[in-house]
Amino acid sequence: MNRLTNMIKRLETQRLCLNEAARLIQSVPGPVVEIGLGKGRTYSHLREILGTREIYAFDGSIHAPADAVPDSDHMIVGDFKQTLPQIPEIVGAAPVFAHADFGSEDRAADAVLASEVAASLAACLAPNSVVASDRAMEGQGWAVLPLPDGCLWPYFMYRIPAGSA
Ligand SMILES: C[S@@+](CC[C@H](N)C(=O)[O-])C[C@H]1O[C@@H](n2cnc3c(N)ncnc32)[C@H](O)[C@@H]1O
Numbered sequence: 001m002n003r004l005t006n007m008i009k010r011l012e013t014q015r016l017c018l019n020e021a022a023r024l025i026q027s028v029p030g031p032v033v034e035i036g037l038g039k040g041r042t043y044s045h046l047r048e049i050l051g052t053r054e055i056y057a058f059d060g061s062i063h064a065p066a067d068a069v070p071d072s073d074h075m076i077v078g079d080f081k082q083t084l085p086q087i088p089e090i091v092g093a094a095p096v097f098a099h100a101d102f103g104s105e106d107r108a109a110d111a112v113l114a115s116e117v118a119a120s121l122a123a124c125l126a127p128n129s130v131v132a133s134d135r136a137m138e139g140q141g142w143a144v145l146p147l148p149d150g151c152l153w154p155y156f157m158y159r160i161p162a163g164s165a
Pocket of ligand 1: 035036037038039040041042045050058059060061078080081101102103135
């Protein structure tokens with residue numbers, strides 16, 4: 001399949017999964033973390049669908065257009081290995097949704113990073129919180145959620161157990 005078609009499928013799947021996550025956390029107050037600001041596409045969508053909810057974005061560098069970058073209190077720049085373990089101090093409350101979008105074309109490196117990201121998330125997310133990711137993750141007791149209808153690209157959604165963090 002060509003790369004344009006792949007990209008369209010990926011972006012549509014992301015939008016569906018983000019909308020589903022927003023629905024799942026609708027009645028649950030708490031902040032959201034966006035791991036991988038990138039070009040700010042998914043952040044911009046989250047900003048639109050989550051109203052006034054706080055969203056903290058993480059990336060190694062800023063390469064998104066200015067209108068898709070959070071203010072400096074909500075934009076954390078640095079390697080995930082250093083920044084994600086600091087989520088409790090930075091965010092100050094347990095996030096109720098984490099969107100992790102960090103995949104590259106190096107699947108082996110992505111798998112290592114996915115396990116590091118999952119460990120950081122497991123340590124900070126609120127009970128019953130939701131994770132959506134472009135790479136598979138494993139965490140103790142994490143339940144795999146079905147993807148919403150219409151997803152045409154591999155994506156991964158999880159519900160964190162009630163007794164975590
Ligand atoms: C696929 S892009 C994110 C796309 C973004 N969600 C969007 O909608 O535009 C992945 C991002 O993760 C960041 N990234 C990957 N590995 C990282 C790491 N170890 N530490 C910090 N940032 C990392 C890259 O800089 C890149 O911007």
